[in-house]
Amino acid sequence: MIRTILEIAVVFATASLLYFFGYLTPAFIMVPLVIFLLAQAESYQFNPEGRAVFITGCDSGFGYQLAKRLDKMGFLVFAACQFPERKGACDLVNECSSRLKVIKLDVTKDEDVAQAKKFIQTNLPEKGLWGIVNNAGISDWSETQWNNIEHYHKMADVNLFGSIRTTLPFISLIRASQGRMVFVSSILAFFYAPNMGPYSITKRAVEAFADCLRVEMACFGVKVSIIQPGNFGSVTNILQEKMAEDIWNRFDEEQKQTFNRQYIELVTEYATKLRREGIQDINMVIDAMVDALTSRRPKTRYLVVNMFEKVLFYAFPYWPTFLADAVFSLGDMYQKRKLLLFSPEGN
């Protein structure tokens, strides 16, 4: 609604300016556009009653909060939790309406997904499955060369293949309701920050999957949106604290000679600080998810960052690569790393 009002204001202002400067024909052409937008704005009321939404990763963080919000709005929520016996799932059952159903789901397991589909199909409300929110995810930070292939497999199995695995079996149900599909990505899908390689790869791939799906699903009346949160690490469980000593102890001799121990301590402190400095208002992400599920014209991408970051992140994908790379290489931590590489000091 607010977006439509803003659009009307922009169109109206442009038409007035054109009229003022004597461009009468373009100004009059814009009048039907204003009327069209006004017609669109006419009290669009989404009614969640009788519609179900399936959310993955509801044990904590965004998924947990979204499950609560959608339940309050009147949706029938299928809240998929990895551990239905633990606190997150139990709190959902205790604090939400009896409509909300917790389903056990590890997104890396085909049998869990098959069971979840069976359960959802037999418990669908009259208007069917309206939405699916692919939210479950894991994260970690480490330099590309500190990881082995297992690390990449694990990250991709949850973040990428987990999203695909929980999407494919539900496409026909969403198609039947001409509903919504939401994928939780990250700014790190396009902002290729050092130490976030394995995670970035999975989020960029999820976006490619969602983009292709969106184009294919459009003719069925299904809308696909991508949520790109910035750093909300202080209000969710996504970033587990890591100890410099653990990282160092896992290094082989060559890695120990390349990466100075002092640097490992510095970068660990930096990661902890970054996590603590994250955005506190988790509702910014939940609002974006709700908009993607209920707005008449949901956005294809929701960039959820603070006002200052918006300037940087909207522009970043359009910068020439040398300039974008410079953002990282001029950073304080990058310079310290450069100085300490191959240095025996502090080892």
Ligand SMILES: NC(=O)c1ccc[n+]([C@@H]2O[C@H](COP(=O)([O-])OP(=O)(O)OC[C@H]3O[C@@H](n4cnc5c(N)ncnc54)[C@H](OP(=O)(O)O)[C@@H]3O)[C@@H](O)[C@H]2O)c1
């Ligand atoms: N927080 C941020 O700063 C941020 C920024 C950008 C994007 N994101 C994305 O937002 C999404 C939600 O993360 P969050 O920040 O809310 O973190 P979170 O609190 O850790 O929530 C992630 C959820 O995914 C679940 N999960 C992990 N592995 C799973 C698996 N194999 N099968 C099923 N569920 C699994 C977790 O369950 P357990 O609790 O049982 O592990 C948890 O419920 C993720 O996709 C994440 O990448 C987060």
